[in-house]
Amino acid sequence: MLPRAMIRTVGVLAACQALAMTCSALVIAVTALVGQTLAPDRGLATLPLALQFLGLMATTTPASYFMKRFGRRAGFTLGAAIGVVAGLLGMQAILVDSFNLYCLATVLTGAFLAHAMYYRFAAADNAADEHRSRAISLVMAGGVLAAIMGPQLANWSKDLFAPIDFAGGYLVVAVLCGVQVVLVQFARLPKPRPAERALGGRRLGALLRHPSLVLAIACGMVAYGAMNLIMSVTPPAMLDCGHSFGSAAFVIQWHVFAMYAPAFFTGHLIQRFGVRAIVATGALFMLACVAANLSGQEIVQFAGALVLLGVGWNFMFVGGTTWVTQLHAEGEKAKVQALNDVLVFATVAVTSLGSGWIFDRLGWAAVNVAIVVPVVLVLLAVVMLARSTDAEEERAAAE
Numbered sequence: 284m285l286p287r288a289m290i291r292t293v294g295v296l297a298a299c300q301a302l303a304m305t306c307s308a309l310v311i312a313v314t315a316l317v318g319q320t321l322a323p324d325r326g327l328a329t330l331p332l333a334l335q336f337l338g339l340m341a342t343t344t345p346a347s348y349f350m351k352r353f354g355r356r357a358g359f360t361l362g363a364a365i366g367v368v369a370g371l372l373g374m375q376a377i378l379v380d381s382f383n384l385y386c387l388a389t390v391l392t393g394a395f396l397a398h399a400m401y402y403r404f405a406a407a408d409n410a411a412d413e414h415r416s417r418a419i420s421l422v423m424a425g426g427v428l429a430a431i432m433g434p435q436l437a438n439w440s441k442d443l444f445a446p447i448d449f450a451g452g453y454l455v456v457a458v459l460c461g462v463q464v465v466l467v468q469f470a471r472l473p474k475p476r477p478a479e480r481a482l483g484g485r486r487l488g489a490l491l492r493h494p495s496l497v498l499a500i501a502c503g504m505v506a507y508g509a510m511n512l513i514m515s516v517t518p519p520a521m522l523d524c525g526h527s528f529g530s531a532a533f534v535i536q537w538h539v540f541a542m543y544a545p546a547f548f549t550g551h552l553i554q555r556f557g558v559r560a561i562v563a564t565g566a567l568f569m570l571a572c573v574a575a576n577l578s579g580q581e582i583v584q585f586a587g588a589l590v591l592l593g594v595g596w597n598f599m600f601v602g603g604t605t606w607v608t609q610l611h612a613e614g615e616k617a618k619v620q621a622l623n624d625v626l627v628f629a630t631v632a633v634t635s636l637g638s639g640w641i642f643d644r645l646g647w648a649a650v651n652v653a654i655v656v657p658v659v660l661v662l663l664a665v666v667m668l669a670r671s672t673d674a675e676e677e678r679a680a681a682e
Contacts, residue, residue, distance in 0.1 A: 291470075292409055292470050293409075293421050296402045296422045297421060297425035299363075299399070299463050299466055299467050301426060302459045302460075302462055303363075303395075303399035303429075303459075304429035304433070305429040305433045306370075306456045307396060308432075308433025308535065309433045309452050309455060310452070311433075311539075312433065312452075315332060315516065315518055316448075317331065317449050318331045318382075318385075318639075321376075321377070326640055328643075329636060332515055332636075333632050333635035334389045334393070335635070336511075336628050336635050337632045338397070339393035339400070340631075341394075343400070343625045343628060347401070347621035350401060351617040355470075359470075362394070363399075363461070363463035363467065364464055366391075369388050369457075369460075370454060370460060371454075372384065372388035372453075373392070373453030374450045374451070374454045377444075377453065378450050393628075403419045405422075406418040407604075409473070416550040417551065419601060419608075420546040420548075423546040423549075423597070423601055424546035426542060426546070430537070430539035430542070431540070433535075433539055434533065434535045434539070437532055438529055440455050487618060487622060490618075495668065496610045496611075498606075498668060499603050500603070500622070500626055500627070501603075504630040506599030506600040507600060507627050507630060508634045509595075509654035509658055510569075512634040512637065512641075512650060513588075513638075514592065515634075516638045516647070517589060519642065521582075524580045533586070534582065537586050537589060538589035538590065538593045541590040541594050542594075545594055545597040553602060553605055559668065562598065562603060562606070562661075564598050565594070565597065565599035566661055567595070568591050568595030568598065569658045570655065570659070571591045572651075573652070575588035575591055576588040580647075599661075607619065607620070
């Protein structure tokens with residue numbers, strides 16, 4: 284149980300996370316479809332989504348250092364304000380049928396989400412070591428609201444500017460970001476401490492010689508990359524199979540729910556079984572998703588596979604995030620967190636662009652098979668590190 288003093292802060296951060304992830308889920312549900320409508324070539328349908336993650340990646344480091352200098356509240360306020368602009372630009376781009384303007388809007392959407400990704404680290408900042416995994420997972424659990432509201436808002440707002448589809452969704456994004464600007468002012472977020480503001484600690488090269496840190500970051504990269512590769516082309520794949528947009532929104536809704544609902548207990552599982560066991564379990568869920576997707580093309584297969592994908596992502600990503608926070612000193616926090624998210628979302632950007640190309644050229648099965656090797660490699664690395672650590676502990680005990 285979290286201390287009483289932390290409950291308000293974690294609650295506000297969870298609410299902001301919920302609103303940000305609702306925006307993300309809404310955008311995920313419509314971006315590839317808008318891309319198909321606006322893009323001059325079908326193979327570019329996922330380019331806007333790739334640009335969104337490029338914008339996220341490019342903004343991650345500046346956002347981290349901005350928060351290091353001016354504090355979390357200022358950073359979250361700036362990010363949400365960028366989201367308001369992104370939503371309004373996205374709406375206008377669809378209304379005037381401009382692919383270039385839409386791409387700009389998705390870059391700004393990525394910049395907004397880059398700031399929002401630090402909600403989980405803000406929770407860790409305010410938690411003692413024994414409560415850190417629980418605080419991170421509870422903030423991530425705010426995404427359950429995104430699972431319920433995101434796809435439903437996408438479906439509801441689809442015809443808001445009929446006969447032009449999907450422009451209304453970006454108006455919803457602008458409104459939700461405006462709410463975040465207000466809400467984050469109520470979070471108790473302390474000013475950066477002198478030790479945090481000070482430069483110092485190990486250089487990145489020295490940090491990356493730490494096998495556990497490299498593997499912890501790799502867990503987040505593979506979790507997000509594999510999830511995004513499959514998820515981003517699921518709506519077009521379902522439409523190609525004759526399913527409706529409403530069915531695709533339903534599948535995405537359950538997927539996002541599965542991404543965040545386990546966060547209510549993931550922190551407890553990490554405390555109970557250890558971070559490596561939870562990451563390995565997440566990898567197994569990812570492989571089960573591939574098997575389910577390859578078993579058929581009915582709604583039940585799409586939905587079941589995306590639920591498995593969501594749970595696998597949660598275990599690997601929350602586990603990886605918790606692991607990263609255990610492996611740096613106070614003065615190294617900004618650089619390590621920035622490095623982690625840059626690498627994670629660089630992977631997401633590549634998979635967003637690659638998913639459209641693989642799907643268009645090689646088909647749905649190839650998209651799924653593409654995640655098997657990286658997931659298996661992380662799984663094997665986690666098992667090998669666990670055995671190596673256990674062996675070292677046994678030798679230390681014998682001595």
